Amino acid sequence: MKWAKVAVFVLCLAPLAWLLWGFFHDELGANPVEYITHSTGDWTMRFLLLTLTITPLRKVSNQQYLIRFRRMLGLYAFFYGCLHFTTYLWLDQSLDLASMSKDIVKRPFITAGFAAFITLVPLAVTSTKKMIARLGGKRWQMLHRLIYFSAAAGVVHYWWLVKSDIRKPLMYGTILAVLLTLRFFKLPAIIPGRASVPNRATR
């Protein structure tokens, strides 16, 4: 288990490693800044969807240990979100906070993206075992349902950005819709599991 976690942890760093290598070897195309912005945004979205996949997948497959990857994937979504936001603030807004605030208020697609990002902050802060205990499982779970909002705002952010070809935001939106819809149903376990696996983590 421990090694599986280490492996997933390292694997999740691969997109960042590629960006760094590509940047210094001039492999990110004609507009590296745009490449980095799009890539970090894409990976934020992908990690959000992966995080949301854990619970239904765990129920269907009866592999309870999957829950142990959920926090890591969620934190990676936040991590790539931070990189995405930093790229925007530094290379698009030249670290000008006043100009950034104006941009957030004025442009709906930036507003949506910023909302998606800000929502992840309390989730990252309360991701520790200590915080779960302090908040209590129920309240913690309520708070962490904000990820649904964050992921939806992320899709809207992307949708409003594209000029005419909506295939990619449509794909993310569809996957998100499926993942959220699954939560309304009691999912049958397709693989019958060992009945008595202790479920230590919260749902």
Next chain:
Amino acid sequence: MSEKIPYSQITPKRLYMSRRELLAGIPLALASSQAFAGTKLEGVKKSPYTVDEKITPYEITSKYNNYYEFGTSKDQPAKLAQKFKTSPWMVSVEGEVAKKTKYSIDDIMKLAPLEERVYRHRCVEAWSIVVPWIGYSLSEIIKRAEPGPKAKYVAFETYYNLEQMPESRFSGLQLPYVEGLRMDEAMHPLALLCVGMYGESLPNQDGAPVRLIVPWKYGYKSIKSIVKIKLVEKQPPCTWNLMQPAEYGFYSNVNPDVDHPRWSQGTERRLGDLQKRKTLMFNGYGNEVASLYAGMNLRKNY
């Protein structure tokens, strides 16, 4: 105004040479029937319409393209337009003219002396490049057709064929791509009928074999792979304007004070730079073209 820059310096030597080798490897028969793109153009003279700014590397201009008929991501056209057939090619000049004419691409190449002009090129997406284009003023081809009194606008049309452009089905655009200029804009000497760049004929992904360059307007006004130039009485439709009229106006002059509804037009990123720079009114061509819009509300006529 500008010193002569050898093309081997504009493009990294390694890449430049490998392109040559690639061309040399194509059998001659195939080259003459398909590969019109990328042939060296002879007898090109320097034009005074040249900005004194660092020229964007060929590798960027030829690999970072908005050409939705060949895919909506920037790197797709360079790959997917390779087999695009640009020969034979005809351009029809028609509409409110005394002399309707159909030109072959060979006629177009010889219609007027070819000039090299280094222009700034500003995309509506807030990136820009500096390109040594080759061609001559659009007015050359228009005046030969002898426009009549009803010719108030010029409408342009891009070649369209789903078989040659299968990716175009995902473009989200109504095709063929169309664009238009007011007559005085079209007759302005800066408006360039362009057949080449960086000393060579245009690569397919940059709009081969013949395109428009209107340097004081956003890039999408500079329509690619033109097959029709029609003089008309009423303001003609424009593809991006049809798609999203609130975002893309008929005029589409570069204007840092009028933002795109979704992003600022006050700054731009020159490809190759990390930080952005300020966008210039009329993309820096105000001295030449501002008079065309005297008395017009540019916020309304965006």
